[in-house]
Amino acid sequence: MKYQHQIDAQGLLCPEPVMMLHSTVADMQAGEVVKVLASDPSTQRDIPQFCRFLGHRLLQQVEEGDVYLYWIEKA
Numbered sequence: 001m002k003y004q005h006q007i008d009a010q011g012l013l014c015p016e017p018v019m020m021l022h023s024t025v026a027d028m029q030a031g032e033v034v035k036v037l038a039s040d041p042s043t044q045r046d047i048p049q050f051c052r053f054l055g056h057r058l059l060q061q062v063e064e065g066d067v068y069l070y071w072i073e074k075a
Helices: 016-026 043-054
Strands: 005-009 033-038 057-064 067-073
Touching: 005 016, 016 033, 016 043, 033 043, 043 057, 043 067
Parallel strands: 005 033
Antiparallel strands: 033 067, 057 067
């Protein structure tokens, strides 16, 4: 999947991955996509909630071993 931004939040615990996502999305243009790599299982709950709350589109969510991958399109 194509993306313009990437966040590597591996090794970080809640709330840091979502804080990094919030900061990155604030600097993005509408329609741009950010890929997030995270190792904290709580991101499985937190990132979809972040998207629902702020109206961004969670394009894909994948678990690869101990890494959680997310592709989010800015509204």
